[in-house]
Amino acid sequence: MAQHLSYEESVRGVWKGLALLALVTLVEVALSLLKAAEWAEDIRILIYVASLLIIGLSVYKAYFIIYEFMHMGYEVKGLAMTVLLPTMLLIWALIAFFNEGDAWRKSREKVIYKDQLEVPTGDDVGAISPREDDLLLALPA
Template sequence: MAQHLSYEESVRGVWKGLGLLAAVTVAEVILSLLKAAEFAESIRPLIYVASLLIIALSVYKAYFIIYEFMHMGYEVKGLAMTVLLPTMLLLWALIAFFNEGDAWRKSREKVLYKDQLVLPNSTEAGLSDDEVTLPE
């Protein structure tokens, strides 16, 4: 059976959660501004680390909101998995589709580039018309 908190404990927990979410949001904003700074453009590892930290903080924030404010942390494990598993599959599908789309785009760029190539005629290739024999 679940343990019920008093009203004061519940209010304190909500404020603590909101404070945690505010701190994570401020950290995300600072990292985003750091990435956008002019000096950071020349430092690629800084941009990659800041991007990974922003993603990690966003995932943590989503987890905390689902766990605490949607009360998923207080549910039975089976119900939590019925929400978590489709979400993970959706994220996997998004990554797979973006990866596939990027591969298609690169392939399409190759095709368009090859379509623009112009083959030289026989005189540009250094052959005279006498030397050129076409198969019949």
């Protein structure tokens, strides 16, 4: 049987959890400001490491909130899996949609580029421009 905490112990646990979340949030904000710094723009490895740390800390915060404040850590495994599986499917869907959107963006850029090309139409097809005509007349025979 689960051990029940007293009211004071529960309040102390909530404050510790809030302090942990505040600390993680401050670290995330500091990393975000570091990425936005002008001197860090040229250091690509710093940007990648900071981005990975921000993602990792965000996942940890989500896990902690679900585990402690939504009480999933104290539930049976089957119930926890019914929450975890749709979450994993949602993450997979987000990754798939971002990849699909990126492919559409690249395809759209090609279409816009091809639309900007000038294609000769009507009488202009195969005609020599006046500048080329002058060059042909200037050539020695």
